[in-house]
Amino acid sequence: MEPKQTIKFFRYDSPEYKLALELRTKVLRIPLGLNFTDAELRKDVTDIHFGLFEGTGIIACLTLSSAGKGRVKMRQVAVANNVQGKGLGKALSAAAERFAKERGFKSIFCHARKTAVPFYEKLGYKITGDEFTEVNIPHYSMEKRLE
């Protein structure tokens, strides 16, 4: 039998956060030849972190940052390399969107890697500006109303 998959949210410095940071490093930084800077990690302190767990292992994660004026930023979306393309990114984003909507946020936005733009488009996000560079690769700002 497959181990059960569960979505949890958690705070900075919890045991789950440490697992999520490991996954983010593997999926979002090592392939770019980078690691997280102290300045980047400081942003995690006040964020809410989400993970999709299978048994005790984490297989997908993301982070929400309040951005003021009813907007929330979704960032650090990472699905383990061996389970990408199975609907996990979509399921975790939907859970984070529901969480944000229940807390009164009116819209959610992200800085999407150019390669991930079709993923966000499938979730209903729209490009809101010109291409820009972050972590040395092309990105677009994308946003979705939380109806």
Ligand SMILES: CC(C)(COP(=O)(O)OP(=O)(O)OC[C@H]1O[C@@H](n2cnc3c(N)ncnc32)[C@H](O)[C@@H]1OP(=O)(O)O)[C@@H](O)C(=O)NCCC(=O)NCCS
């Ligand atoms: C991008 C990422 C988060 C998507 O998560 P995922 O679990 O692989 O995607 P899902 O299986 O939930 O895909 C949902 C839909 O988007 C599509 N999709 C996902 N990634 C895509 C991509 N890179 N290009 C085109 N379509 C994509 C899927 O085909 C699926 O379509 P469907 O609903 O019609 O079947 C994940 O692949 C990942 O971590 N990639 C590497 C890191 C990264 O780029 N993170 C995003 C940083 S902004």
